Amino acid sequence: MRRGSWKADPEERHEQGRGPGSRRHGPGVEKVRAVTGARPQDGLTSAEAATRLAELGPNEVPSAPPVPLARRVLAQLADPMILLLIGAFVVVLVLGDVADGVIIAAVVVLNTAIGVVQEVRAENAISALERVSAPRARVRRDGGWEELSSRLVAVDDVVRLEAGDVVPADLRLFEAVSLEVDEASMTGESLPVSRRAGDELLSGTVVTHGRGTGVVVRTGAHSGLGRIAALIAQTRLRPTPLQQRLARLSRQLVTVTAGLALLVVVLGVVRGDSIADALILAVSLGVAAVPESLPAVVSVALAMGAHRMAKRSALVRWLxxxxxxxxxxxxxxxxxxxxxEGRMTVQRAWTPLGMSTVSGRGYEVAGDIVGPSAGQAARLMRDLALCNEARIFRDGPDDWRIVGDPMEAALLVAAAKGGVEQPTLRDAWTRVDEVPFDSESQRMTTVDRHEDGCLLEVVKGAPEVVLDLVAGSPDVHEARRVAHDLADGGYRVLAVVDRLKCARDEVSDGVASEDVVVHELVGLVGIVDPxxxxxxxxxxxxxxxxxxxxxxxxxxxxxxxxxxxxxxxxxxxxxxxxxxxxxxxxxxxxxxxxxxxxxxxxxxxxxxxxxxxxxxxxxxxxxxxxxxxxxxxxxxxxxxxxxxxxxxxxxxxxxxxxxxQLRTVVHAVEEGRRIYANIRGFLRYALAGGLAEVAVILLGPFVGLGFPLAPAQILWINMLTHGVPGVAFGSEPLDRSTMHRPSPSPERSVLGGGLVRQILVAGALIGAVSLAAGLLAASREQSVQTWVFLTLGLAQLGLALALRAPRRGLGWRSRGLEAAVLAAVALQLAAVTWSPVQDLLGTRAVGTGELALLTCLAVVPGAVTAMQQAVGRRVTRSVG
Incomplete structure (x- = not known):
């Protein structure tokens, strides 16, 4: 649209280079009818859509086939820590130690089962979230427009597309207004391409500019996206970065453990021990050092974290x-x-006659325009209603329904308050051309034809852009000042100019004469969004x-x-x-x-x-x-x-x-920190226990305790301490103090931030009290292995209680860790009181007084850790 020269016929303007895609209907309708037999103006009825969906299935791309159970099991067994346990199982069977073999096999089966269950739960959680956040489509059903899930789109449905929409299925356009589509996902073309009526759009592409309407020709697996999806359906999710870091940690632990086990065998042989005794000691050390439930804990933490976020309206699309x-x-x-709020309201309307106030709030069409420019505001409100992509519908005497962009809707509501109702206005004016708003031009232009034949062009947008079109107007300086004042007051300001062209009746030399029409300043509106x-x-x-x-x-x-x-x-x-x-x-x-x-x-x-x-x-x-x-x-x-x-x-x-809600982001950050803290808490707990077990096995012979623990006893402890309590760490509540500290650096190791030192201190304390229990047993001629076994297990469970998150103000549902610890304590005591388990583990009964003494020893590491935690929190609060 060149200033001073304006063609009245939009079709002629299109042909002269207005740009592809600006034509509205044209031959597209006939082409669609010929190809599909559909009725673009009507769409489908609900019954017709249901029939097509029943015949062709939902509009979904092929998904990856379910992973067979055997493959899931093998993947769990391939974990380095599980492989180490399998190796230990083979060794003890060769040595004829059936009891230890049964315990190792039980641990492997239990951890594999937990891993498979949590993997399935994680995948199901992600699939559920994908269904919730699946694309939606605007289709014409039963003569009216409605929004529904894209999976319910059927062949011959009429679909309306606007900038920002993902094309839900393959469709053929019969209307296109300045339509541009990003087809990079399908064709690799880096730049958006223009599409006009009669062209075909592929599902999965994205509308970047303009709008259009088309008829669906292919859905689901038959669509362009569906055919590509079928080729990549076998692709599996990659492990997350945290899972990869923990996998590296697992391999490092296994490597170090294998090296220590080999060293123990060599030292045992050099010392004169039998090969069998040296291998048993090496197996004991190997199973002691491995936190075999680590993969399950990570899976639980991530899957449950995503589930909790979904319950708080935060849908995770990528784990x-x-x-x-x-x-x-x-x-x-x-x-x-x-x-x-996103519910914008026009509160100020300025014309060259002065400023007026628009009363009312939100999208309720209840209010007035009061002020010196109220009379001239009718023209301003007419232009705002015409140069608009939103829609306003009267469902009752005082019941209005708004569809479209919030700011555009606010302009329609203001126009209705000024007596200009869009449905009535559209009876007299017909849209013939438009240039939709975009962030580059910062303005929107429309051309409407009145029933008397006159053409009205309206331009609205940012004042610094639109007012340049009327730079010669005597009121433009005042308009700029008012726009600046309104912006200073927190208003979003739009400027409006227009020009009206009506052809003369006179004809000169057989050609209708035409005025040179320039833009005129109409006014400004000030919009607030509370x-x-x-x-x-x-x-x-x-x-x-x-x-x-x-x-x-x-x-x-x-x-x-x-x-x-x-x-x-x-x-x-x-x-x-x-x-x-x-x-x-x-x-x-x-x-x-x-x-x-x-x-x-x-x-x-x-x-x-x-x-x-x-x-x-x-x-x-x-x-x-x-x-x-x-x-x-x-x-x-x-x-x-x-x-x-x-x-x-x-x-x-x-x-x-x-x-x-932006507050949901804060909730999501809380959840992210909670998950990270819980995984670190489990690592502190599990690695400290493993370090203590290794210390007891390595140092026991040097302090005269021989073999202080049998492999089966170590596995029993690990199964109780790492199993249910370990998984419960993944569900620990948020420590509120973490939301009063800066975010941890993503570059920091999962064992960084002093965690290694904390593991060493806790592991040393547990190892010390366990060896002390063994020495007391030897001095009293009691079962050394039983006393060490009981103290070591109870001390680790006590550490779990010390590392739990603060429970202040939380209900019983947040007591999962305490319940898991109590259950583990009961099973640990059963191992020295119930004869079938005693026979399996090689333990002896412990008297009440001796049990009290060992409990006092076992409490020490947890008590010291709890005091360290309390001091650390006090220091953090004082610094904060």
Missing amino acids: PAVETLGSVSVLASDKTGTLT LRAEAAGVVSACHDAGIRTILITGDHPATARAIAVEVGIATDGAQVVSGDAVARGEHVEQVESIAVYARTRPEQKVDIIDAWQARGHVVAMTGDGVNDAPALRRADLGVAMGDRGTEVARQAADLVLADD
Whole structure:
């Protein structure tokens, strides 16, 4: 549309280079009818759709076939720690030690069963989350539009697409308005391509610009995406980074253990022991050092963490996101719908006659326009209703329903308050052309034809862009001043200009003459999006957790600053940087001091994230629009809005907030830190116990205790201490103090942060009291193995209680670890009191007084650890 020259016929303008995809219907309708026999204007009835779904099945791509049980079992048996136990099983069988062989076999079977069950639970949890966050589609059913799951889309359904939507099935377009589609997932083409009526769209591609409507021609496995999915259905999920680190730790433990076992055999032979005795000692050491339940604990922690997040409306689309959550140090938040309600309201309307106030709140069509410009506001409201992609429907006398973008809906509500109702307006005006809003142009243009033949072009958008179209207007200077004042007050400001063209009746030389029509200034509107009630609290909670919150928005800098100050992201003097400054790279060196980024474009959001990541930060990015998708993908953790967000944003994200609540991000961070802390807690517990067992086996002979523990006794202890209590560590509640400390660095080893020292201290304490129990038994001529066995097991269980998370204010449902410890204590006592188990383990009965003495010894490591924990928490609180 060139200023001063305006063709009246939109079809002619299209042919002269308006751009592909701008034509609305044209030959597309006839082509669709010819190819599919469908009725584009009607769509399907519910009965017809049900028939097609029954014949062809749901619109789902082929999924990977279930993993056979045998393959799952073999995968568990291939774990290095389990292989070490299998080797020990072979050795004891060769030596004829059937009792020890039975215990080892039981441990292997139990751990394999737990691993398989947790693997299935984890996969089922992920599948359930994928179903919840599956793409949705807008289809025409029974004469009306409705939104439903894409799996319910049937052949011959009429589907409406807008920017941000994922194409739900293969379809043929019969309407396309400036439509562009990203087909990189299907064709590898890096740039979006234009599509027009009559063209075909493939499922799985993404609409990046414009809108369109088409008829479904193929679904499910027959679609383009389905055919590709069938080829990759065998692909299995890779282990998460944390699981990979723990797998390396397992291999290292097995390597060290194997080396120690070999050394024990050599030293035993040199000392004169028999080969059998040396091998038994080596097997004992090997099974003592292995935390064989570690894989099960990790699986439980991750699967249950994802399940708990889903219950709190945080849907994990990619399991490693559960780990990343605990390390987030920067939260980059957008504004609309995240910090604010997303229910925008027009409160100010300015025309050259003056400022008017628009009463009312939210999307309720109840209010008035009061002020000196109220009369002239009718033209402004007409333009806002015409240049609009949202829809407003009257379901009753005072019942209105809004469909579309929140800001567009707010404009329609304001127009209705001014007496301009869109349904009535559309009876007289017909849309003939449009240029949809995008973040590059920062404006939207529409052309509508009145029933009398006149054409009206309306342009609305950012004042700094739209007001340039009327730079010669005498009122433009005042408009710029008013726009600036409104932005300073926290309003989002839109400017509106228009031009009307009506052809003359006179004809000169056989050609209809035409006026040269320029744009005229119509007015401004000030829109507010009220802050969410919890926004300030969420920012404060992030600050307490050591998470820096920054605001990235497309709003005017003054508006962005006002919002940031109000929620606590920034102070009055905080630095606000514009997108242009980011484009010039001015933000890189001062990124730590910037709290607000305004007037940003999609690629600039990526640059901002890159700058923070270059400083070593783990960045979470929230977003809901098409323009947020690149930043969501680049961030360490992409967080999309599940309710109002676009499908492309949800597909690009790692985490989807089903309730669109920013506080849910804080809950998710809590869950991530909880999982990480629980895994570290189990490692401290299990490795300390294993270290104590190794110390007892290695040092026992040197202090005159011979073989202080038999392999079966060690496996019994490990089965009780690492089994049910170990898995219970994965469900430990959150220690609230962790949300008052900075996020742990993702580069830090899982054993970092002083954990190795804590393991050494706890292991030494347990080993010391166990050897002391053995020496007491020898001095009293009691069963050394029984006393060491009982003390070692009870001491480890006491350590578990000392390492549990604080329980203040929690109910009985959070007492899983205590219940598991009590059950394990009962079984440990049964091993020295119940004759069948005594015979299996080679233990002897212990008197009441002796049991009390051993219990006192076993309590020492846990008591010392509990005191260390209490002192550490007190120091943390005082520092904080």
